Amino acid sequence: MKLTVSTWNINSVRLRIEQVGRFLAEHRPDVLCLQETKCPNDVFPLKALQSFGYPFVVHMGQKGYNGVAILSRYPFSTTSVMEMCGRADARHITVTLTEAKGASGITIHNFYxxxxxDIPNPDLNEKFKHKLQFMDELRAWGGRSKPTGAPAILVGDLNVAPLENDVWSHKQLLDVVSHTPVETSALEALRGEAGWIDAMRHLRPEPEKIYSWWSYRSPDWAAANKGRRLDHIWLSGDLAGSLRAMDVTRETRGWERPSDHVPVTVTLEL
Known part of the structure; x- marks a missing residue:
């Protein structure tokens, strides 16, 4: 069977519910993982999302910021969340698929x-300190829990563009948060040590440029094309051989009132 999995930082699921519906209608992934839903659980648009043909939905949110959700055409047997850095700030959710023919038993981790x-110094910027601590805990989780020991997919807005060609200018962004050496080395260490395969780069290696985010600050994002690859899909080693395709749905960045991120999708042949 084919399994398609998408990830998208939607930057408010209620504000952009029509865009979610449009993407699902046009691309029909089997699973869509959302980040930055900015929506507390009691007002999450569950019925609207289910009406798009995704009856199985799990979400973890809070008012105004963060938040993650997973929409699936297949049921899942277990759901869980992790509290990172001692904070219950809705940055992780996990499901394990069932009744999906060859995909049954695959665990999907959704992270934000x-x-x-803005300041890449943990001594001067508490937010940057939190980010580095979060990645340290992810690295420890990968070594402790062995998430790649069984079929697994990790997706999300990881907020790091790790490779030189994941940004529009490697030299100009070395001191910019998301591409500093301390961040890129931390992300590659936690990915490599746990045995994750970078699905996007597995199919489209450097020096090809790949972006999934374009700043709202650019007056003409498409013409300037100053993007970064902040959104990722990683596979456990046993799934790498089933990877068939990868798509970055760039056109969504040009929709009315868009998210500054675009969906990334992989196709597996199981």
Whole structure:
């Protein structure tokens, strides 16, 4: 069977519920993982999302910021969340698929890593300190829990562009949060030590440029094309051979009142 999994930082699921519906209608992934839903659980638009053909939905949110959700065409047997850095700030949720033919038993982890603010110095910027601590805990979790010991997919807005060609200018962004050496080395360490495969770069290696985010600050984002690859899909080693396709749905950045992130999708042949 084919399994398609998408990840998208939606930057408010209620504000952009029509865009979610449009993307699902046009692309029909089996699973959509959302970040930055900015929505407390009691007003989460569950019925609206289910009406798009995704009856199985799990979410963890809070008012005004953060928040993660997973929409699926297949049921899942277990759901869980982790509190990172001692904070219940809705940055992780996990499901394990069932009744999905060859996909049954695959665990999907959905993460939203802190952005880190503007100053890349943990002594001067508490947000950047939190981001580095979060990645340290992710690294420890990967070594302790062995998430890649069984079929697994990790997705999300990880808020780091790790490679030189994941940003529009490597040299100009070395001192900019999301591409500083301390962040990129931390992300690659936690990915490599746990045995995750970077699905996007597995199919489209450097030096090809890949972006999934374009700043709202740019007056003409498409013409300037000063993007960064902040959104990621990683696979456990046993799934790497089933990877068939990867798509960055760039056109959503041009929709009315868009998120500054666009969906990323992988297709597996199981």
């Amino acid at each position: 890593v802190p952005a880190g603010g």
